[in-house]
Amino acid sequence: MSSAAANVTLRRLHPASLLFHWFALARQLVFPLVLLALQLRRDRTDWVIYALAGVVVLLVIGSIARYLSTRFGLSEDALHYRSGVLSRQSRVIPFGRIQSVNVQQSALQRVLAMGEMRVETATTGSSAEVTLRVLRWRDAQMLREQLVRERRSALASSAPIVAEAVGATARAASAPVEEVEATPSMIASLDVEQLMVAGGTSNNVGVLLALLFSGCERIRSSFFDDLDLANGIVGSVGSVSSAIGGVSALALFLLLLVVPLLVASWLVSVGGSVVRYYGFTLERVGRDLRRRHGLFSRVEASVPVQRAQALRFHQSVLRRPFDLGELHLVSAGASRGGEAAASGGRQVLLPILKRASLAAFVPEVFPAASLERVLTAPMRDGLWRRPRPIAAARIALDSTISWGMVMALVMWWRPEWALRMLWLLPLLWVLAVVRRRARGLLMANGYVVVRAGGVARTTMILPEAKLQLVEVRQGPLQRLFGMASLRLTTAGTGGDADMVDLPLAEARSVQEDLVSRLPNVVRHARAGTAAATRPIVRSLMPESVPHGV
Amino acid sequence: MTDAPAAALDDNAREPMDDERTAFGAHESPDLLAPAFDDTPRALAPRVQLWWRIGFLLNAVVPSMALGVLTWFAFFDRSVPHTAAAVALPWIIAGLVGLRIPGRRYAAWRYRVTPDALRLDRGVMFRVESVVPYTRIQHVDTEQGPLERMLGLSHVTVHTASGSGSSLTIPGLTPEDGHALREHLAMLAGVVEPL
Numbered sequence: 001m002s003s004a005a006a007n008v009t010l011r012r013l014h015p016a017s018l019l020f021h022w023f024a025l026a027r028q029l030v031f032p033l034v035l036l037a038l039q040l041r042r043d044r045t046d047w048v049i050y051a052l053a054g055v056v057v058l059l060v061i062g063s064i065a066r067y068l069s070t071r072f073g074l075s076e077d078a079l080h081y082r083s084g085v086l087s088r089q090s091r092v093i094p095f096g097r098i099q100s101v102n103v104q105q106s107a108l109q110r111v112l113a114m115g116e117m118r119v120e121t122a123t124t125g126s127s128a129e130v131t132l133r134v135l136r137w138r139d140a141q142m143l144r145e146q147l148v149r150e151r152r153s154a155l156a157s158s159a160p161i162v163a164e165a166v167g168a169t170a171r172a173a174s175a176p177v178e179e180v181e182a183t184p185s186m187i188a189s190l191d192v193e194q195l196m197v198a199g200g201t202s203n204n205v206g207v208l209l210a211l212l213f214s215g216c217e218r219i220r221s222s223f224f225d226d227l228d229l230a231n232g233i234v235g236s237v238g239s240v241s242s243a244i245g246g247v248s249a250l251a252l253f254l255l256l257l258v259v260p261l262l263v264a265s266w267l268v269s270v271g272g273s274v275v276r277y278y279g280f281t282l283e284r285v286g287r288d289l290r291r292r293h294g295l296f297s298r299v300e301a302s303v304p305v306q307r308a309q310a311l312r313f314h315q316s317v318l319r320r321p322f323d324l325g326e327l328h329l330v331s332a333g334a335s336r337g338g339e340a341a342a343s344g345g346r347q348v349l350l351p352i353l354k355r356a357s358l359a360a361f362v363p364e365v366f367p368a369a370s371l372e373r374v375l376t377a378p379m380r381d382g383l384w385r386r387p388r389p390i391a392a393a394r395i396a397l398d399s400t401i402s403w404g405m406v407m408a409l410v411m412w413w414r415p416e417w418a419l420r421m422l423w424l425l426p427l428l429w430v431l432a433v434v435r436r437r438a439r440g441l442l443m444a445n446g447y448v449v450v451r452a453g454g455v456a457r458t459t460m461i462l463p464e465a466k467l468q469l470v471e472v473r474q475g476p477l478q479r480l481f482g483m484a485s486l487r488l489t490t491a492g493t494g495g496d497a498d499m500v501d502l503p504l505a506e507a508r509s510v511q512e513d514l515v516s517r518l519p520n521v522v523r524h525a526r527a528g529t530a531a532a533t534r535p536i537v538r539s540l541m542p543e544s545v546p547h548g549v
Numbered sequence: 550m551t552d553a554p555a556a557a558l559d560d561n562a563r564e565p566m567d568d569e570r571t572a573f574g575a576h577e578s579p580d581l582l583a584p585a586f587d588d589t590p591r592a593l594a595p596r597v598q599l600w601w602r603i604g605f606l607l608n609a610v611v612p613s614m615a616l617g618v619l620t621w622f623a624f625f626d627r628s629v630p631h632t633a634a635a636v637a638l639p640w641i642i643a644g645l646v647g648l649r650i651p652g653r654r655y656a657a658w659r660y661r662v663t664p665d666a667l668r669l670d671r672g673v674m675f676r677v678e679s680v681v682p683y684t685r686i687q688h689v690d691t692e693q694g695p696l697e698r699m700l701g702l703s704h705v706t707v708h709t710a711s712g713s714g715s716s717l718t719i720p721g722l723t724p725e726d727g728h729a730l731r732e733h734l735a736m737l738a739g740v741v742e743p744l
Contacts, residue, residue, distance in 0.1 A: 332710065467682075467685075468685045468709045468710055468711040469679060469680070469681055469685065469709055469711050469717075470679075470680045471677055471678065471679045471680070472676075472677070472678040473675065473676065473677050473678075474672075474675065474676040474677075475674070475675050476674055476675070479676070484676075489709075489711040490711065491709075491710040491711060496711075508678070511678070511680055512680075515665060515666050515680045515682055516665065518665075518682045518684060518685075
């Protein structure tokens with residue numbers, strides 16, 4: 001990539017960038033401007049208006065300069081990007097280092113047939129990316145295809161370590177093969193009905209609604225008996241048949257206000273899911289996956305399978321009864337501000353998935369994993385390492401202590417409420433038993449599966465070969481019970497898995513087990529094979545790792 | 550040494566350490582196959598307790614000033630005894646904590662350079678036993694703050710690619726130990742290709 005920089009033809013973004021930038025600026029400035037206008041109505045001073053005009057002019061000039069200074073282009077082996085007026089930055093991203101290329105369209109961009117492209121690399125941080133905003137939508141898509149193709153062939157040709165020398169010819173040779181491979185094949189698609197189910201079960205508003213309508217009569221009689229407010233809400237909604245006569249004005253008001261609000265926000269989440277994921281498709285393109293969705297603003301994201309650190313299957317409370325869940329992919333080094341960063345380094349791979357088909361889906365991301373039997377095996381099967389039953393006591397004690405602190409606070413404020421809060425303790429203890437039974441860790445075929453959550457449940461699937469750090473942690477209560485937590489850390493943000501309350505000895509042995517199966521160069525060196533410079537190529541790929549099981 | 554109880558380590562059955570033991574020969578270059586790297590758990594330099602103690606006291610500076618200012622201006626009618634008490638309170642707490650904690654923390658700290666991984670065992674209330682495979686080490690830093698330089702200490706920070714952004718720090722090493730440890734870990738880590 002050394003000499004290439006000289007003869008790269010750099011080009012500018014689409015001129016409409018200016019428009020979009022001004023639009024974004026205006027949106028940011030609306031609120032301060034309104035405040036200022038209100039202020040000006042009180043004391044009208046000319047200099048404020050001049051200053052304001054000056055600021056606006058400066059911003060406009062600045063944005064024009066920024067537009068003029070922003071250029072990008074492709075050289076033989078890298079993406080070049082240059083931007084900035086006062087502080088200039090220029091980035092060269094070798095194709096092989098590109099982690100993902102996403103193009104997306106907001107609603108406004110869609111009307112104008114524009115789009116933006118975001119290129120992410122594997123390092124963490126805000127400087128880890130290049131955002132091209134905006135390009136013609138067709139151009140963005142073509143550029144994306146080109147970058148993905150280049151990245152693939154760069155990776156393919158760098159696999160043997162000698163590729164540096166013969167890089168050009170290797171790439172030339174492998175290009176047609178990649179071309180054939182690159183015809184996309186559909187893996188999954190979701191229709192509107194599925195998306196409505198996903199949206200309807202996605203947040204906890206539904207839980208609130210269900211609670212309000214079903215169990216409230218019982219709650220009212222035991223817990224909230226003489227709390228005016230709660231009595232109002234719960235009583236009026238719960239016993240609609242009997243309550244019409246005795247409902248107070250306040251309760252009626254709340255009934256008319258709160259319930260429609262809840263229903264409305266539930267509908268919004270259903271609609272939001274449909275708008276966001278409309279026409280969801282997941283395709284395989286070569287080794288990578290590609291995700292496309294969106295009704296108004298469209299997203300087309302490449303999912304970097306090779307950088308995948310973990311899969312996370314999350315079942316919220318409402319999805320448990322239907323055996324549904326959401327599948328996330330945790331990948332290495334998602335930069336801040338990207339879509340992945342919004343959910344903590346994870347990105348949604350499938351917004352809704354049946355638990356039964358999870359096992360069949362895993363190989364799409366981790367080809368070496370054959371976890372069908374494992375994922376469907378019941379916890380009692382002996383495959384799983386689980387906390388001892390006494391762990392329930394530890395969890396119960398833990399939650400009793402935290403609840404006790406809350407109660408102490410309330411006691412100080414409203415003693416009569418605190419006594420009522422005692423009623424919840426048995427519930428917490430039952431929950432402790434449920435939570436203990438839900439926890440489990442399993443190692444099979446070079447993969448670790450960690451399950452947790454009595455009510456909402458999370459299943460993490462981690463390739464052993466991608467573990468970064470394995471820690472045994474012990475809190476004071478755990479020490480008392482002779483238990484420990486096992487924390488498995490991967491290179492992806494939000495890709496940590498915690499197995500809580502294993503017996504200490506077992507946690508340690510799992511720790512040793514996992515570490516001993518990692519690629520270990522020092523052991524090779526000790527055994528007398530090649531010395532310190534022996535490289536392990538693609539040491540992070542699960543396929544190249546000898547599995548213990 | 551202080552009255553540090555060894556109770557925190559009951560499960561590990563580790564031999565007690567000589568206080569002034571140096572982990573590595575200061576001048577010999579660490580070799581991959583050097584016999585110096587047996588699996589013995591190594592303790593920190595005892596001086597680290599003093600460093601922690603001073604650290605606790607330094608932590609009291611800002612709260613003490615804030616409390617003082619608050620008491621003087623906001624809560625009471627500018628009474629000198631109240632303000633003095635408010636200023637003193639954080640220092641007293643820091644002093645009490647500083648008496649008890651560093652000794653126990655020191656007793657709980659062990660690091661081991663084993664054939665395949667760096668192992669750190671630490672923590673008094675919350676015990677953590679970390680295993681960092683050498684293949685996962687991205688880079689290693691030695692650092693020395695001004696206070697550490699005065700006390701003749703340094704610390705080594707081991708960075709992995711872990712997404713939670715956590716790095717592991719071994720405090721309380723003599724500068725020679727820190728240097729040798731860094732060189733050694735860097736070499737072990739350099740054997741493999743990074744992420």
